[in-house]
Amino acid sequence: MRFTARQLLPGAAALACTACNRVQSTLSWSGDQAAASGSIWNLMLWICVPVYVAVLVALALAMRRRESAADVDERAVGRGFTAWLALIVTLLSVLVVASFAVDRRLNRPAVAPLHVRITARQWWWDIQYLDPDVSKRFSTANELHLPVDRDTRIELASADVIHSFWVPSLSGKLDLIPGRTNALTLTPRKVGWYRGQCAEFCGLQHAHMALDVRVDDAAGFAAWRAHQLEAANPPATASATAGKRLFESGACAMCHAVAGTDAGGHNGPDLTHLASRRTIAAGTYPMDRDHLDRWIADPQRPKPGALMPAVPLDPRDRGAIDDYLMGLR
Amino acid sequence: MSETIDSIEAGQAQARRDALERTWADRPGFIGWLTTVDHKRVAHRYIATALVFFALAGALALLMRIQLSRPENHFMGPDRYNQLFSMHGSAMMFLFAVPIMEAVAVYVVPLMVGARNIAFPRLNAFSYWVYLFGGVMIFVAFFLNIGPEAGWTAYVPLSSSDFSPGKRTDFWAQMITFTEVAALCVAVEIVATVMAMRAPGMTLSRIPLYAWSMFVTSLMVIFAMPAVMLGSTFLITDRLVGTQFYNAAEGGDALLWQHLFWFFGHPEVYIIFIPALGMISEIVQTFSRRPVYGYTAMVLALMATGFLAFGLWVHHMFATGLPPLGNSFYTAASMMIAIPSGAQIYCWIATLWSGRKALVAGRIATPLLFVLGFFALFVLGGLTGVMLASVPLDQQVHDSYFVVAHFHYVLIGGAVFPLMGALYYWFPKMSGRMLSERLGRWQFWLFFIGFNVTFFPMHILGLMGMPRRVYTYPAGLGWDLPNLIASIGSFVIALSVLLFAINVLRTLRSGKPAGDNPWGAPTLEWATTSPPPPYNFEEAPAVRSRDPLWPLDTDLEVMTGLSKTKREALLTSSTDALPATRWAMPDPGIWPFLSAIAITVMFVWSIFSPWGVVWGSIPIAITLTVWFWPKRSQPSMGGGE
Numbered sequence: 026m027r028f029t030a031r032q033l034l035p036g037a038a039a040l041a042c043t044a045c046n047r048v049q050s051t052l053s054w055s056g057d058q059a060a061a062s063g064s065i066w067n068l069m070l071w072i073c074v075p076v077y078v079a080v081l082v083a084l085a086l087a088m089r090r091r092e093s094a095a096d097v098d099e100r101a102v103g104r105g106f107t108a109w110l111a112l113i114v115t116l117l118s119v120l121v122v123a124s125f126a127v128d129r130r131l132n133r134p135a136v137a138p139l140h141v142r143i144t145a146r147q148w149w150w151d152i153q154y155l156d157p158d159v160s161k162r163f164s165t166a167n168e169l170h171l172p173v174d175r176d177t178r179i180e181l182a183s184a185d186v187i188h189s190f191w192v193p194s195l196s197g198k199l200d201l202i203p204g205r206t207n208a209l210t211l212t213p214r215k216v217g218w219y220r221g222q223c224a225e226f227c228g229l230q231h232a233h234m235a236l237d238v239r240v241d242d243a244a245g246f247a248a249w250r251a252h253q254l255e256a257a258n259p260p261a262t263a264s265a266t267a268g269k270r271l272f273e274s275g276a277c278a279m280c281h282a283v284a285g286t287d288a289g290g291h292n293g294p295d296l297t298h299l300a301s302r303r304t305i306a307a308g309t310y311p312m313d314r315d316h317l318d319r320w321i322a323d324p325q326r327p328k329p330g331a332l333m334p335a336v337p338l339d340p341r342d343r344g345a346i347d348d349y350l351m352g353l354r
Numbered sequence: 355m356s357e358t359i360d361s362i363e364a365g366q367a368q369a370r371r372d373a374l375e376r377t378w379a380d381r382p383g384f385i386g387w388l389t390t391v392d393h394k395r396v397a398h399r400y401i402a403t404a405l406v407f408f409a410l411a412g413a414l415a416l417l418m419r420i421q422l423s424r425p426e427n428h429f430m431g432p433d434r435y436n437q438l439f440s441m442h443g444s445a446m447m448f449l450f451a452v453p454i455m456e457a458v459a460v461y462v463v464p465l466m467v468g469a470r471n472i473a474f475p476r477l478n479a480f481s482y483w484v485y486l487f488g489g490v491m492i493f494v495a496f497f498l499n500i501g502p503e504a505g506w507t508a509y510v511p512l513s514s515s516d517f518s519p520g521k522r523t524d525f526w527a528q529m530i531t532f533t534e535v536a537a538l539c540v541a542v543e544i545v546a547t548v549m550a551m552r553a554p555g556m557t558l559s560r561i562p563l564y565a566w567s568m569f570v571t572s573l574m575v576i577f578a579m580p581a582v583m584l585g586s587t588f589l590i591t592d593r594l595v596g597t598q599f600y601n602a603a604e605g606g607d608a609l610l611w612q613h614l615f616w617f618f619g620h621p622e623v624y625i626i627f628i629p630a631l632g633m634i635s636e637i638v639q640t641f642s643r644r645p646v647y648g649y650t651a652m653v654l655a656l657m658a659t660g661f662l663a664f665g666l667w668v669h670h671m672f673a674t675g676l677p678p679l680g681n682s683f684y685t686a687a688s689m690m691i692a693i694p695s696g697a698q699i700y701c702w703i704a705t706l707w708s709g710r711k712a713l714v715a716g717r718i719a720t721p722l723l724f725v726l727g728f729f730a731l732f733v734l735g736g737l738t739g740v741m742l743a744s745v746p747l748d749q750q751v752h753d754s755y756f757v758v759a760h761f762h763y764v765l766i767g768g769a770v771f772p773l774m775g776a777l778y779y780w781f782p783k784m785s786g787r788m789l790s791e792r793l794g795r796w797q798f799w800l801f802f803i804g805f806n807v808t809f810f811p812m813h814i815l816g817l818m819g820m821p822r823r824v825y826t827y828p829a830g831l832g833w834d835l836p837n838l839i840a841s842i843g844s845f846v847i848a849l850s851v852l853l854f855a856i857n858v859l860r861t862l863r864s865g866k867p868a869g870d871n872p873w874g875a876p877t878l879e880w881a882t883t884s885p886p887p888p889y890n891f892e893e894a895p896a897v898r899s900r901d902p903l904w905p906l907d908t909d910l911e912v913m914t915g916l917s918k919t920k921r922e923a924l925l926t927s928s929t930d931a932l933p934a935t936r937w938a939m940p941d942p943g944i945w946p947f948l949s950a951i952a953i954t955v956m957f958v959w960s961i962f963s964p965w966g967v968v969w970g971s972i973p974i975a976i977t978l979t980v981w982f983w984p985k986r987s988q989p990s991m992g993g994g995e
Contacts, residue, residue: 046832049819051750062746069747073737080699080733084726087707088718097708102647106700113696117689117740124744125682131746132678147517181675186512187608189673189753193819197749200674202609203511204602207675220831224673224753224821226505228512229432232824308828329431 049220051193055240057212058196061127068123072116131197135210138178141169145181145188145201145223147332148230149294149307154250155180163253164282166294168237168302169221171213172246181207186228192221192238200225213240220308229330235308256285257297257353267342268349276336277346283353293333299353306331318347371892373918378470378888380942389942391475392888393464396482398784400457401777403482404450407489411445412851414438416844419808423841425829435825436503437522441496443506444526447622448533449489451769452575455629456540458773459568462780463544465879465886466565468553468895470916470923471939473546474539476946476981481539483950488532491958495525502526505823507619508589510600510611515593524593524961530586531957534579541575544568549928553878554913555897556931562877562900563639563646566653567632570660571625577664578621585614595964609674616667624663626765628656630772631698634725637775638702640875641722642709645901648701655694662691672748681745688743695736699729712874719873720794724775727802731767735760738813753823756816762809774801774854781858782872786884787865793857797850804846811836811843876901881910894924945981952977 047053054060140155152165169192171177181190183201190209191198199209223234241249260266269286272278278288284297302312309327310316319326321343324333338346380386380395390396418438421429430438464472472478495501503522504513513523548561548569561569588599589611598604600611639646646652668676668684702725713719718726738760742748751757774797781789815836820827827833871880880903882891893912895902902910913933916922921939926932956970 046818049831051754051817051819059750062750065744065747066741066750069741069744073740077733077737080703081730083703084706084729087703088711088726090707091711099647099708102704102708106648106651106697106704109700110693110697113693117692120740120744121682121686121689124685124746127744127746128678128682186517187509191753191819191821193750197746198673198752199749202602202674204608205675220819222819222821222824226509226512226753226823228517229436231821232432232826235828330433 047194048218049193049222053194055213055215055217055219056195057214058131058210059194060214061130062197065124065127069120072120076116131210133210135176135178138176138210139172140178140180142180142182143169143190143201144184145190145227145234146184147186147228148223148234148328150234150236151184151294154253161254163250163284163297164295165253165298165302167235167304167307168239170239170241170246170249171211172243173213173216173240175212175243177211177213179209179211181209187225188223188227188234189225190221190236191224192219192236194219195221195238195240198224216240216242216245218303222308230328233307233309233328233331235304237303237308252301253298257283260349261352262348264345265348265352268345268347271338271342271346272349275338276334280333296350296353300351301354306333314347314351317350318343321346367892370918371887374889374892375887377917377919377921380888385944386942388947389479389944391471391479391940391942391946393460393472393475393478394784394886394888394890396475396478397457397461400460400482400485401454403486403489404454404457407445407449407493408454409851409855410493411442411450412848414442414445416848418442419841419844421825422827422837424838425827425834427826430825432825433503436505436823437496437499437501439823440502440505440508440526441492444492444502444529445489446765447506447626448529449485449492451626451765452533452537452622453485454773455571455626455769456537456544458633458776458780459544459571459629460540461784462879463565463568464547464551465783465882465890466562466877467548467551467556468878468881468891468897469547469551470890470894470921472543473551474543476940476943477539478543480946480950481536481543483947484532484539484953485536487950487954488529488536488957491532491954492525492529495522500525502529507615508611509615510589510592510608511602513589514600521961524590527586527590527593528957528961530582532954534583534586535953537575538579541572541579544572545576548572550925551923552926552931553895553897554924554926554931554933556926558929559649560897560900560931562632563635563649563652563656564629564632564877567628567635567656570656571628574621574625574628574660574663578618578625581614582618582622585611585618588614590960594960609671612671612674613667616670617664620667620670621660621663623761623765624659626769628659630728630769630776631656631659633772633776633779634702634728636875636877637721637725637772637779638705639709639901640779640873641712641719642705643712643874644705644709645876646701647704647708648697649900651697652701655697658694659691662687662694666691666743669743669748672745673752678745685743685745689740692736692740699733702729714791717791717795719778720789720791720798721775721779721873723795723798724771724778727798728767728771728775730802731763731771731805735763735767739764751816753821754816755812755820755822758822759809759812759816762805762812766805766809771801774798779873780879781861782868783879783884783886785862785865786868787861788868788872789857789861789865793853793860797853797857800846800850800853804843804848804850807843808840808847809843811839815840871903871906874906876904878902943981945977949974949977949981 054063142153142155144151150167152169154163156162181199181201183203188201189198195211195213199207217240219238221236260269273287278290280290280293281296282289305312305316305320306328310320323335324331380390421427421435500522504518511517548565591597592599598606600606600608602608635646666684666688669688672681778789778794815833818832820833868884870884878895881895893914896911896913922936923939925934925937927934952973956974959966959970
C-alpha cells in the first residue's frame with residue numbers, strides 16, 4: 026500500500042465517491058427499508074448543512090466586528106434569540122415528525138412474506154428457510170438469498186452473545202439478542218449481490234462475520250430454493266469418496282451437517298451446498314479449492330479465535346476432503 | 355506621618371499573611387505531600403494524573419490506527435486489538451475525561467466562589483488516591499495482558515464469565531468501582547462548596563457560569579453513578595458468585611445491562627460536556643470584555659441539559675428491537691437537547707459579537723482560539739447527534755464508524771477543545787507563569803487539522819457500511835483510503851499533544867511570570883496571587899455583582915473576622931450567600947491516604963475471592979474509624995466531614 030502524490034490528490038474526490046462500494050453502503054439504496062432511512066438522511070442533510078454554515082458565518086461575523094459594547098441594541102439581540110430558538114424548535118419538530126412517519130412505514134406488517142430465521146453464532150450466520158411444510162424447510166449458512174420485490178420476514182435470534190444484523194444497502198440494523206427474538210422485514214428492489222456484516226461487537230472475530238446476500242428475480246430464487254432442498258451431491262470421484270468417508274468418520278461430522286449423509290452435527294454451518302456459496306467462513310475467504318484447503322488446514326490463521334479447530338490431517342487426506350466438499354454444489 | 359502609618363499597615367498585613375501561612379501550611383517534605391488537604395495541591399496531581407492517562411489512552415489509539423491503516427493488516431491480532439480499544443475507551447472516559455473535568459473544578463471552583471478551601475478537603479484527598487490506585491490497577495492489569503476486552507460498554511453476555519473467562523472483565527468492573535467512588539466524592543464536595551461556601555454577596559444569580567456548570571455536573575454525577583454502580587455490581591456478582599441477573603437462560607436479561615449502563619452512560623457524556631460549557635462561558639466573557647449575554651438563559655440551559663440527559667438513554671438501544679412507539683419518545687427527547695445547546699451557542703456568539711475583543715499581542719489568545727475550534731467541531735458533532743436521534747437513520751449508522759466520528763466530534767470538539775482552552779486560561783493562575791502563546795497556536799492548529807483529518811473520514815466510512823470495533827477489514831469496499839487518511843491524521847493529533855507537553859514543561863521551568871490577573875478576567879480566582887497562597891485569600895472576598903473584578907481597577911471588598919490562627923472557612927446561606935457561620939476546616943492527615951489503600955486492597959482482593967470483601971472490610975473500618983474519630987481540640991462548631 027504505497028501512495029504517490031498523484032494518487033493522494035484525488036483523495037477528496039474518492040472520499041465523496043461512495044459509488045465505489047454499492048454492496049455495503051447506506052447510501053446506495055436497493056430496498057424499501059434502506060430507501061426509507063435514506064430519505065431521512067437526505068432531509069437531515071438539507072436541514073443540518075445550512076444550520077452549520079449559518080452558525081459558522083455568524084461566528085465569523087461576530088469575531089470580525091470591532092465596535093464596542095456600548096452601541097449594541099440588546100433588544101434586537103433578544104429578538105434574534107427568540108427567533109433562533111423558534112427556528113430550532115420548528116426544525117426539530119419537522120425532523121421528529123418525519124422520523125416518526127418513516128419509522129411507522131418501516132414497521133408496517135409484511136405482506137405475504139417469505140419467512141427466514143437467522144441465528145447468529147460466534148462468528149457466523151445460521152440461516153433457516155421456514156415453511157409450514159416441513160419438507161420445504163432447509164438450512165444454509167452465511168449466504169442469504171431473497172426474492173426481489175417481495176417482503177421477507179426475518180426472525181433474528183442469537184445462540185451466544187449479542188450480534189447485529191446489518192445489510193446497509195437493504196435495511197438498517199437490528200440486534201440478535203440471546204433470550205429474545207427480533208424480526209425485521211426486507212423488501213429488496215434491485216437484483217444483485219450485497220454484503221452485510223455483524224454490527225455489534227461480539228468477540229474476537231467480530232470483524233470476520235460477514236453475510237452475503239443475493240437478491241434474485243422470482244424464477245431465479247425459486248430455482249435456488251429448489252436446489253437447496255435437494256440432498257447433497259454424491260461424491261463423483263474416488264478421491265471425493267475417500268473424502269466423504271474421512272469427513273463422516275473424523276472430526277468434521279461432529280459439528281457439520283450434510284443433508285442426505287451421516288454427517289449431522291449442528292455446532293457449525295450446514296455444508297450441504299457449501300461449494301455453491303461465494304465465500305468461506307462468513308466472508309473470510311473466497312470460495313475456491315485452494316482457499317478451502319487453507320481454511321481446513323488451519324482456521325486459526327485467517328480467523329484467530331474461530332471455534333473451528335485445526336484438525337490434524339495429512340495433506341492427501343485433506344485433499345480428499347477438499348475434493349468431497351468442492352463437489353457439494 | 356502617613357509613611358509611618360503605611361509601613362505599620364504593611365507590617366500588620368505581613369504579620370497577618372505569616373500567621374495564615376503558618377496555619378494553612380502543609381507539613382514539610384514527603385509526608386506533607388502524602389497528607390495535604392489543600393485543594394490546589396490535590397487538583398495539581400489530579401490534573402497531571404488525568405493528563406498522563408490521556409497520553410496513555412491516546413497512545414493506544416495510535417496503535418489501533420496503525421492496525422487499521424490498511425486492509426487485512428497483521429500489525430496485531432484480534433485479542434490485542436480488542437483489549438486496546440476497550441482500554442482506550444475505558445481510560446478516556448473513566449480515567450481522563452470525567453476526572454480531569456472534576457480536577458479542574460477542584461482547583462478553580464473554591465477560588466471562583468472565594469473560599470479558603472474546598473468543602474470536605476480530606477474527602478478530596480481520599481478521592482484522588484482512590485482514583486490514582488484504580489487507574490494504576492487497570493493499567494498494570496492491561497500490561498499484564500489482563501486488561502478489559504469487551505469494550506468500554508462491556509455488554510453482557512460478551513462480558514459474562516461464559517464469553518470472557520479469566521479476570522479481564524473483573525478488573526474492568528472494579529476499575530469502574532474505583533472511579534465511581536472517586537467521582538462521587540468530588541461531586542459531593544463541589545455541591546457543598548457551591549451551595550455553602552460562596553463569598554458573601556454571591557447570590558444564586560451571581561454565581562459564575564463555570565461554577566453553575568460544575569454544580570449541575572456534580573448533581574448529575576450523584577444521580578447517574580448509582581445506575582452504573584448497580585450494573586457493575588450485578589456484573590461482578592454474576593461473574594464471581596453465580597448470580598444470574600443478566601443470564602437469559604436463567605430468567606435474567608441481557609438488555610437490563612444496557613438500560614442500567616446507558617442510564618448512567620448518556621448522562622456521563624454530559625458530565626464531561628457540561629463543565630466544558632462553563633469553561634467556554636468564562637473564556638468568552640473574559641476575552642469579550644463583557645458579561646455573557648443571557649445569563650439566566652445560560653443557567654437554565656445548563657439545567658435543562660442536565661435534566662434531559664437522564665431521559666434519552668434509549669437512543670443507544672434503537673437497534674435492540676424495543677417497541678417503536680416508545681423509541682419515538684426518546685427520539686423527541688434526544689432532539690430536544692439541541693434547544694439548550696442552540697441557546698448557548700447563540701448567547702456566546704452574541705457575547706463575542708457585542709463585546710470588545712481582547713487580543714494578546716494583536717492576536718486571538720490561545721484559550722479563545724480553542725473555544726472557536728469548539729464551535730466548528732461541536733456544532734458539527736451536535737448536528738450528527740440530531741441525525742442519530744432519528745430511529746430510522748440511527749438503525750443504519752448505529753455502531754458504525756459514523757457514530758465513532760460523531761462522538762469524537764462531541765467529546766473532543768465539545769469537551770477536550772474547551773478543556774485545552776481552559777488549561778491555557780487557568781495555567782497562569784495555577785503555576786504563576788504564562789504558557790507560550792506561539793506554541794499554543796501551533797498546538798491548536800495541529801490539533802484542529804489533525805482532528806478533522808482523523809475523524810471526518812470516519813463519517814464516510816460509517817455511511818459506507820464499516821462497523822466499529824473491527825480489528826481489520828477487507829479490501830475492495832472503498833474503506834482503504836479513508837482509513838489511511840484517518841491514521842495519518844491521528845499522528846498529527848499526537849504531535850499536537852506532544853507540543854502541549856513541551857509547552858507545559860518549558861513554561862514550568864522558564865515561563866513568563868503571569869501576575870494576578872493576566873487576562874483581565876472578572877471572577878474571584880483572579881483576585882489573589884498566582885499561584886494562590888495555601889489559604890487562597892487573605893480575607894474573605896465579598897461581591898456585589900456577577901463580575902466582581904470589573905472594571906479592572908476596582909478594589910475588592912472583603913469581609914474580615916476569620917481566624918488567622920485556626921483553619922476556618924466562612925459558610926454562607928445557599929440562596930443569598932449571607933454569612934452564616936465559621937467552619938473549622940480539618941488539618942492535613944494521613945488517614946485519607948491509608949483509607950484509600952485499605953479500600954484498594956479490598957477492591958482488588960474481591961476480584962479474586964468473595965472473601966476479600968469480608969476480610970478486606972476490616973482495615974477499611976479501622977482506617978475510617980480513626981479518620982472520623984471526633985477531635986477534642988477542635989472548636990464546638992464542628993469539624994467533622
